[in-house]
Amino acid sequence: MTARMGPTVDERVAATVRADVRATRPYVVAHADGLIKLDAMENPYTLPAELRTRIGAAVIDTPLNRYPDGGAEATHAAIADAMRLPEGAALVLGNGSDELIQILSLLVATPGATILSAEPSFVMYRRSADVAQVRYVGVPLGVDFSLDAGAMLAAIERERPALTWLAYPNNPTGNLYDEAAIEAVIAAAPGLVVIDEAYQPFAERSFLPRVMEFPNVVVLRTLSKLGLAGLRLGYAVGNPAWIAEIEKLRPPYNINVLTQVVAPIVLREFGLLESQAAAIRGERARLAGALAAIPGTTVFHTAANFVLVRVPNANAWFTQLRGAGILVKNLDGYHPLTTHCLRITVGTPSENNALLAALAPFA
Ligand SMILES: *Cc1c(COP(=O)(O)O)cnc(C)c1O
Numbered sequence: 001m002t003a004r005m006g007p008t009v010d011e012r013v014a015a016t017v018r019a020d021v022r023a024t025r026p027y028v029v030a031h032a033d034g035l036i037k038l039d040a041m042e043n044p045y046t047l048p049a050e051l052r053t054r055i056g057a058a059v060i061d062t063p064l065n066r067y068p069d070g071g072a073e074a075t076h077a078a079i080a081d082a083m084r085l086p087e088g089a090a091l092v093l094g095n096g097s098d099e100l101i102q103i104l105s106l107l108v109a110t111p112g113a114t115i116l117s118a119e120p121s122f123v124m125y126r127r128s129a130d131v132a133q134v135r136y137v138g139v140p141l142g143v144d145f146s147l148d149a150g151a152m153l154a155a156i157e158r159e160r161p162a163l164t165w166l167a168y169p170n171n172p173t174g175n176l177y178d179e180a181a182i183e184a185v186i187a188a189a190p191g192l193v194v195i196d197e198a199y200q201p202f203a204e205r206s207f208l209p210r211v212m213e214f215p216n217v218v219v220l221r222t223l224s225k226l227g228l229a230g231l232r233l234g235y236a237v238g239n240p241a242w243i244a245e246i247e248k249l250r251p252p253y254n255i256n257v258l259t260q261v262v263a264p265i266v267l268r269e270f271g272l273l274e275s276q277a278a279a280i281r282g283e284r285a286r287l288a289g290a291l292a293a294i295p296g297t298t299v300f301h302t303a304a305n306f307v308l309v310r311v312p313n314a315n316a317w318f319t320q321l322r323g324a325g326i327l328v329k330n331l332d333g334y335h336p337l338t339t340h341c342l343r344i345t346v347g348t349p350s351e352n353n354a355l356l357a358a359l360a361p362f363a
Contacts, residue, residue, distance in 0.1 A: 020130065034325065036347065036351050036355070038326060038346075038355065042227075043276055045227065055265055072255040086211060089212055090237070091237050093234070095251075102128045104220075108162035110162070114135045114161045115134050118170070119140055137161070146177065152181070164189050164191065168195050168200075175302065189216060191216065193216055202284070211237055225304075228266060284305065291309050291344075294363050295362075310339075311340055311362070314331070317359070320358060324357075329343040330342055
């Protein structure tokens, strides 16, 4: 054995890895084993046994020793079919829309570029800008979480953003922005505007049919909130000129073989996912009504599969729910506009009942 000379491993890491990366903390996903999981906007319903049997049979015959189809053609076709893409629009697939958010950030990462987002919104917009080493500017929403068109237009004028993020509906607030305000942002933005429609199945509103109207819009979607979070399949739709550039930064085998086998089978039963979404919308109204009846709460209007509620003491509510085996998202301290707010994913009727029962001490 010879003694190692030179710098220690910690010194080598410090001398080699980007300082901003070393200073960053990893994205933490809460452990949810054994808990009622109402923190991550998953669809609480599983697929019917018959469909799972068909998926199982297809998976058995999938060769895991081979790379997936690099172009994921069957999955492309299944999405194009199910989602009724507008005439002339193109499609690119991501390993979740998270991957496409990262790719879009890298796509505009030129020296001096800026990425703009309304805030509070999806955390990955900022994190992905940081990864791409692009300057990020957040523009606060109004106190009612509406898009502040005046502030957005002023920021666009000042910052000339290469990329502007608009989540429609927004996460974590749940609301849909005013369409005219979005159109004004699109018209003013010198760069690309990405309309992130992760919650579209619960909003029944979309810019997808209009995407070809605008020279600078891409619509981002995912199957995650619709009921397939485990598959990791997101997609971006837009003018082929934009999609072709995104395609160049897509890792060649980003959609794995199991996803490519399963997604087309499930998408052929798209009506099933739509009816689950409709059930979730029904429960959303019931849950929002019951939460609003608890003294001191403010339930914000939501077009997503979660309810944002401001409560008298978010930490006390979170702790009470956690003690009852229920995990929600505590947004207190996340942004000044979400002080004392909890984000509660709509669960099954019995999960929602368990949540409401656990809140009895506050009622
Ligand atoms: C959940 C979410 C995503 C990410 O979805 P994946 O496809 O699962 O990566 C993207 N955008 C918003 C606004 C979300 O809330």
